[in-house]
Amino acid sequence: MFNNDPLIFVENVSFGFQGLEVLRGVSFVLYRGDFMALIGPNGSGKTTLIRIILGILKPSHGRVVLMGQEVDQFNQWQRIGYVPQKATHLDPYFPASVREVVALGLLSGKRFPRLITHQDEAAIERALEQVDMKQLKNRRIGELSGGQQQRVFIARAIVNGPDVLFLDEPTAGVDAETHARFYDMLAELNRNKGLAIALITHDFGIITKHVNKVACLNQRLFFHGTHEEFCSSEVVQELLRGEHHLVCHRH
Amino acid sequence: MPPSLNSPMDILLSYAFMQRAFLAGFLISLTCAILGVFLVLRRDAMIGHGLAHVTFGGVALGIFLYVAPILMALGVAVVSALGILKLKERAGLYGDTAIGIISSLGMALGIILVSAAGSYNVDLFGYLFGNILAIDPVEVWMSFILALAVLSAVAIFYQEFVFLTFDSESAKVSGVRVKRLDALMGMLTAVTVVLGMKVVGILLVSALLVIPAAASLQVARSFKEAMLISAALAGMAAFCGLVAAFYLDWPSSGTIVSISGVFFLIFYLIRLRCKSPKGGQNVPGSPTDLIKLGE
Numbered sequence: 001m002f003n004n005d006p007l008i009f010v011e012n013v014s015f016g017f018q019g020l021e022v023l024r025g026v027s028f029v030l031y032r033g034d035f036m037a038l039i040g041p042n043g044s045g046k047t048t049l050i051r052i053i054l055g056i057l058k059p060s061h062g063r064v065v066l067m068g069q070e071v072d073q074f075n076q077w078q079r080i081g082y083v084p085q086k087a088t089h090l091d092p093y094f095p096a097s098v099r100e101v102v103a104l105g106l107l108s109g110k111r112f113p114r115l116i117t118h119q120d121e122a123a124i125e126r127a128l129e130q131v132d133m134k135q136l137k138n139r140r141i142g143e144l145s146g147g148q149q150q151r152v153f154i155a156r157a158i159v160n161g162p163d164v165l166f167l168d169e170p171t172a173g174v175d176a177e178t179h180a181r182f183y184d185m186l187a188e189l190n191r192n193k194g195l196a197i198a199l200i201t202h203d204f205g206i207i208t209k210h211v212n213k214v215a216c217l218n219q220r221l222f223f224h225g226t227h228e229e230f231c232s233s234e235v236v237q238e239l240l241r242g243e244h245h246l247v248c249h250r251h
Numbered sequence: 252m253p254p255s256l257n258s259p260m261d262i263l264l265s266y267a268f269m270q271r272a273f274l275a276g277f278l279i280s281l282t283c284a285i286l287g288v289f290l291v292l293r294r295d296a297m298i299g300h301g302l303a304h305v306t307f308g309g310v311a312l313g314i315f316l317y318v319a320p321i322l323m324a325l326g327v328a329v330v331s332a333l334g335i336l337k338l339k340e341r342a343g344l345y346g347d348t349a350i351g352i353i354s355s356l357g358m359a360l361g362i363i364l365v366s367a368a369g370s371y372n373v374d375l376f377g378y379l380f381g382n383i384l385a386i387d388p389v390e391v392w393m394s395f396i397l398a399l400a401v402l403s404a405v406a407i408f409y410q411e412f413v414f415l416t417f418d419s420e421s422a423k424v425s426g427v428r429v430k431r432l433d434a435l436m437g438m439l440t441a442v443t444v445v446l447g448m449k450v451v452g453i454l455l456v457s458a459l460l461v462i463p464a465a466a467s468l469q470v471a472r473s474f475k476e477a478m479l480i481s482a483a484l485a486g487m488a489a490f491c492g493l494v495a496a497f498y499l500d501w502p503s504s505g506t507i508v509s510i511s512g513v514f515f516l517i518f519y520l521i522r523l524r525c526k527s528p529k530g531g532q533n534v535p536g537s538p539t540d541l542i543k544l545g546e
């Protein structure tokens with residue numbers, strides 16, 4: 001029902017680092033309402049691709065268009081939420097409360113001077129409510145468990161009501177129960193708000209349960225299609241080299 | 252009839268040089284402490300130390316060229332702060348390596364220039380070890396203006412600096428101009444180091460940036476709280492240090508920094524006690540508290 005609106009357009013993107021080819025000719029489109037898993041072995045360029053899409057790295061070739069604007073000129077960062085991989089390696093003594101961390105997400109929608117006002121409190125409360133963390137808003141972020149911290153980072157990423165959310169292995173080191181609750185929450189945001197999600201993961205359980213698109217990367221894009229196409233793809237089975245057994249039906 | 256000078260504080264404040272020292276010491280310590288919270292959390296604590304060494308080169312250049320040393324030090328420190336950033340970015344060096352290179356070159360330049368000018372004298376001693384009791388009214392005004400500029404910049408860019416400190420990559424994706432703010436932070440640090448040089452000297456100025464901030468981080472539960480505690484500790488250290496230095500006839504720089512060190516020790520022990528399973532009160536949200544939450 002959301003799939004008519006292209007949000008992210010990646011065209012023939014290549015990237016090299018110190019003479020090594022990291023990405024080669026990667027192209028795909030992410031639409032409103034997509035929940036896409038970006039999978040691939042370690043060192044396959046998944047994080048690099050996300051960093052290029054977000055303008056943190058410049059591609060050596062190709063282009064990225066975000067919501068109709070070239071990434072170089074893009075200025076609607078409040079429409080994009082990002083939870084980086086290193087969010088799971090937070091300094092436990094960093095003196096920021098949960099509320100303060102979520103408030104940082106509001107800066108992308110503000111002009112100079114970027115100050116948080118009393119009017120912003122409602123948005124912060126709403127975002128914390130969505131991830132079920134409102135009761136811990138005055139806690140220091142480092143005091144929370146890994147799963148709770150990830151929910152706070154999601155709240156920071158969605159506090160502006162973005163159209164797309166990028167997550168880089170968001171549940172690394174998180175226990176099984178929190179892991180399941182976390183992905184249920186993402187699926188709900190995707191279903192109810194039409195939030196497009198691009199998720200780097202090594203977890204094939206997530207792919208079988210929640211996502212509707214899969215992109216398989218190993219320097220180049222081996223596969224990009226629906227969950228069903230992914231399950232029947234020979235290229236993907238070859239890439240996995242029998243390391244994983246996929247159960248491709250939804251409960 | 253003039254009021255009688257009964258209390259020790261009355262006697263202390265009856266001296267104009269002590270009034271100036273309190274005012275400048277308090278302002279500068281406060282500025283160092285607030286900026287220090289960002290630097291410590293960004294793992295940039297050593298930049299203060301490095302820029303202080305460079306400042307020696309600036310002071311020497313000022314003496315050599317017969318230009319006000321503090322102004323020359325200010326210019327050299329700002330340029331060096333930007334140089335450290337560029338060296339990190341362009342040459343791909345680690346931050347501490349870039350700081351090490353620039354600071355030792357600054358110090359080396361200073362030694363050569365001082366030797367050439369034949370100025371191994373009391374002036375230089377004052378810059379190295381600080382002499383806030385000798386601060387003149389013009390320097391107090393200058394400190395006031397510079398401290399106000401640094402604190403205003405921190406207030407205006409507060410949220411962006413916090414974001415940058417917490418997670419620079421996400422800050423960039425939020426449209427925060429990370430490189431410009433890094434440069435601004437470097438320049439503010441340079442100005443603050445030059446200010447601090449007057450209070451505790453080149454050799455101890457990084458202590459004003461690091462110790463109150465590190466003490467506050469032992470107990471602070473939010474960023475604002477960390478800045479408030481750091482500022483309060485720095486102000487108290489400056490006050491107590493000057494009083495102690497006056498009555499005990501100790502050097503003010505060493506006394507202020509030593510008192511800061513005592514504050515750090517106290518706050519570190521408070522943190523240890525709060526975490527201790529026996530005797531200490533459990534801090535809400537400590538690991539044992541999290542077990543109760545079932546996570």
